[in-house]
Amino acid sequence: MARSLVLWCPDWPVVAAGSAPSEQVAVLHAGQVVACSQAARFMGVAPGLRRREAQARCPGLELVPHDPARDARAFEPVLVAVEALTPRIEVLAPGEATFPARGAARYHGGEAALAAKVATAVNGVLAGRGRCQVGIADGAFAAGLAARTRARLEAIIPPGGNPSFLAPFPVSTLGRPALADLLIRLGLRTLGDLAALPRVTLAARFGPEGSQAHRLASGLDERPRARRRPPPDLAVVVELDPPADRVDVAAFAAKTLADDLTAQLDQCSLACTCLRIEAETEHGESLTRLWRLPDEGSRVAAMVERVRWQLDGWLSGGAADRPSAGLTRLLLAPEQVAPGHGRQLGFWGEQSAAAARAARGLTRIQGLLGPDAVRTATLRGGRDPASQVSLSAAFQDSEPPESSVAGAPWPGRLLAPAPAIVHAEPLAAEVLDATGAPVTVSGRGLLSAPPAGLRLLGAAPTGIAAWAGPWPVDERWWDPKAHRRVAHLQILTSGGDAYLLKLTGGRWWIEATYD
Numbered sequence: 001m002a003r004s005l006v007l008w009c010p011d012w013p014v015v016a017a018g019s020a021p022s023e024q025v026a027v028l029h030a031g032q033v034v035a036c037s038q039a040a041r042f043m044g045v046a047p048g049l050r051r052r053e054a055q056a057r058c059p060g061l062e063l064v065p066h067d068p069a070r071d072a073r074a075f076e077p078v079l080v081a082v083e084a085l086t087p088r089i090e091v092l093a094p095g096e097a098t099f100p101a102r103g104a105a106r107y108h109g110g111e112a113a114l115a116a117k118v119a120t121a122v123n124g125v126l127a128g129r130g131r132c133q134v135g136i137a138d139g140a141f142a143a144g145l146a147a148r149t150r151a152r153l154e155a156i157i158p159p160g161g162n163p164s165f166l167a168p169f170p171v172s173t174l175g176r177p178a179l180a181d182l183l184i185r186l187g188l189r190t191l192g193d194l195a196a197l198p199r200v201t202l203a204a205r206f207g208p209e210g211s212q213a214h215r216l217a218s219g220l221d222e223r224p225r226a227r228r229r230p231p232p233d234l235a236v237v238v239e240l241d242p243p244a245d246r247v248d249v250a251a252f253a254a255k256t257l258a259d260d261l262t263a264q265l266d267q268c269s270l271a272c273t274c275l276r277i278e279a280e281t282e283h284g285e286s287l288t289r290l291w292r293l294p295d296e297g298s299r300v301a302a303m304v305e306r307v308r309w310q311l312d313g314w315l316s317g318g319a320a321d322r323p324s325a326g327l328t329r330l331l332l333a334p335e336q337v338a339p340g341h342g343r344q345l346g347f348w349g350e351q352s353a354a355a356a357r358a359a360r361g362l363t364r365i366q367g368l369l370g371p372d373a374v375r376t377a378t379l380r381g382g383r384d385p386a387s388q389v390s391l392s393a394a395f396q397d398s399e400p401p402e403s404s405v406a407g408a409p410w411p412g413r414l415l416a417p418a419p420a421i422v423h424a425e426p427l428a429a430e431v432l433d434a435t436g437a438p439v440t441v442s443g444r445g446l447l448s449a450p451p452a453g454l455r456l457l458g459a460a461p462t463g464i465a466a467w468a469g470p471w472p473v474d475e476r477w478w479d480p481k482a483h484r485r486v487a488h489l490q491i492l493t494s495g496g497d498a499y500l501l502k503l504t505g506g507r508w509w510i511e512a513t514y515d
Contacts, residue, residue, distance in 0.1 A: 001138035001220065003111070003159070005101040007082065007118055008133050008147040009075075011035050012095025015130035016074035017064045024058055029066035068094060068305070069312055076313030078132075079289070081121045085114070090274060090290040094309070098140045111136050111156050138162045139221050145173060162219025167192030174213050179206065191217035234268075235333035236260045243282045243326030247315050250279075250327055251308045255363070257332045258303040265299075265334065274336035275303055277310050282325035287314055290335055301363050303332065383473050384414060384488065385422045385500070385512050414471065414488060419500050419512035426509035428457040429501060431464075431489070441487040441503050445472035454493055456510070463494035470503070 009015060013035040019025040026036040026045055033054050036045045043058035055061050071094035079089055079097060086104040091097050101111060108114045115134040122132035135147030137157035142165060146155040157165050169191045171180045188194050194202075194217040202210035215221065236257045244250040265272055272293055279287045291306040293299070314323060362374045375391040431439040433449035440448045447470060453461040469489040476483050487503040488511075498514035 001159075001162070003101040003105070003136060003138060004098050004140045004143045005104070005111075005114065005118065005134060005136045006092070006096065006098045006140055006143040006147050007078075007122060008135070008144065009078070009095045009122070009126070009130050010133065010148075011037060011130065012075070013066060013071050014064070015126065016067075016071040016094070018129075019062070019064070020129060023062065024060050025062045025064055026054055026058075027064050027066050034066055069309055071095060072306075072309030073313045073316055076310075077125050078122050081125045082118060085117055085121060088290070090292055091306075092140070092144070092292045096144070098143065101136050105136075115156065137165070138219060141216050141221075142166060142219060145169065163192075163195060166217060166219055167195070171213075171217075174216060176209065176213065179209055179213060195219075234261065234264050235331055236264070237329065237331040240326070240328050240330060243328045245315065245326035247308065247311050250311045250315070250330060251304070253330055254307040254311070254332070255300075255304050257330065258300045258307065261303070261332050261334070262300050265337070269339065270334070270337040271339070272299065272303075272334040272336070273338050274334070275306060276331075276333045276335040277307055278329075278331040278333070279311075279314065279327045280329040281323045282328050283323075285323050285325070287323065304363065307332065383475075384486070384502070385419055388418075389422070414500070417514070420515035421513040423510065423512060426502070426511050429499075429508045429510050430455040430461075431491075431501065431508050432461060440506075441470050441472065445470060445487065447489075451489070451491060454491060454499070462497075464491050465494045466492040 011021075013027040014021075014025050014037045017025065017027065019037060021038040023037055024040045024043065024045075026033045026040050028034065028051055031051050033045060033047050033049045033051070035047060036054075040054075040058055040061055043061075045054045045058050045061060049057075051063065055063075072091075075091070075094045075097075079091065082089055082097065082099075085108065086099050089097050089099045101114060105111045105114045108117055115136055119132050119134050126132065133147045133155070135143040135145070135155045135157070137143040137146050138159060139162065142157055142162045145166070146157050149155075167190060170189060171183045171191060171194060173191070174180060183189075183194065188197075194214060197214070199211060199214045199218075202214045206213070238253045238257055240250065240253060244253070261272070275291045275293055277289050277291065281287075289310050291310065293302050293306070311327075315327075316322075365374050377389050377391055379388060431451050432453040432455060433439050434452040435449075436453070437449070439451050442448065451464045451467045454464055455461040467489060468491075470487040471489075472485075472487045474485050485504065489501045489503070489508075490498070491501060492498050499510050500512040500514070502509050502511045
């Protein structure tokens with residue numbers, strides 16, 4: 001086992017946002033807290049909380065949107081400071097990096113001295129805005145846990161001590177929620193319980209994922225060290241003429257490189273686990289960085305995302321770190337590979353050419369404008385059409401929270417059929433009775449009079465041939481800020497148009513139109 005050093009900066013999204021530990025700040029993604037400051041944690045805020053619960057625990061909480069590109073850009077000066085001590089730094093994620101510790105420890109006088117120098121260098125860059133914790137162990141997995149869980153800033157696990165160190169940790173530390181949930185139901189709650197089982201048995205039951213989980217629990221690397229190294233011709237390179245000094249221009253070229261590299265890896269039945277990004281400037285400067293790639297999700301999207309983060313860190317850095325000229329050459333190469341597990345084709349064979357072209361176009365837009373530029377619609381729970389559809393970033397596998405699952409019971413929701421058009425901005429309207437007076441809904445959910453006419457804003461009234469409802473909805477009455485009281489009404493005009501109306505705040509609105 002090779003000795004590895006992992007440096008980890010706690011609450012890095014908060015630090016990258018420019019907030020101090022004494023400020024009550026939380027970083028949100030998809031309505032959930034992903035990181036918070038020490039002051040917010042003292043008030044009871046923790047990652048995983050929903051936004052309203054976090055605000056209830058800490059009324060003065062400042063909310064900051066999650067921005068991975070910002071986190072990666074702010075982490076670049078930290079990597080530059082560590083590069084003064086050792087080369088070949090591999091970025092695991094913004095705020096966390098690793099490198100081989102054996103040679104660097106010999107040069108700097110031992111592992112303890114190396115860990116202290118790394119912590120001092122990083123803390124000097126952070127200048128009180130955050131802190132750095134360092135862990136050294138056999139392999140990056142154990143070193144990362146040591147950096148996160150030990151109270152000291154430098155945690156060193158002696159050689160051969162991984163099994164005893166990892167044994168008490170829960171199986172959730174493996175980073176595989178679905179597998180951890182199944183293991184807990186089988187009675188395997190700790191890494192020690194998992195390591196005590198035969199690896200062959202886990203591989204036969206859970207496949208490659210079970211084999212990798214057993215290796216990690218046993219204190220080994222996720223994959224054997226004797227992995228196949230990629231041949232040199234797998235590297236893809238592009239010459240940039242004129243030189244690129246903007247992130248979007250360089251990222252557009254990187255998207256083409258990622259497509260070509262992924263196609264070559266697929267032909268060799270390989271998957272890239274560590275990507276090397278190299279760039280050269282017009283003045284001959286050479287820039288290199290290693291990024292660890294996740295096992296799940298789209299490989300092309302993951303490559304483009306990390307290349308864009310790195311280009312943003314290089315081209316948008318400070319005066320001391322920024323290259324003196326534009327980029328003239330960009331190279332992507334697989335630093336480490338593993339056997340590709342392949343993918344299951346559709347029932348009728350390979351994906352259609354049109355679908356493949358559409359996927360490439362969407363990933364290219366993501367590479368240019370960011371992961372949130374392309375959104376896909378997903379169904380979820382709700383009582384009205386506007387709340388039953390949510391937009392999320394494309395090519396991201398994320399499970400909706402239990403409260404928003406479309407199949408969950410939703411008392412008071414509208415019945416099928418669903419309307420054809422849901423207006424982004426509801427249209428103002430008036431519902432009139434036979435005398436021309438406005439129709440209202442009482443506190444008991446009853447209409448004041450049968451609807452007889454519908455008048456849109458600035459138009460003449462139209463007769464109503466049929467109507468159904470109303471369906472009153474009184475949500476979150478216990479929360480004054482989130483209280484929502486709405487009454488829905490379906491109408492069919494004499495001209496054959498069908499609308500879904502809602503009454504809220506004493507006014508009628510056309511929310512959707514039926515086909």
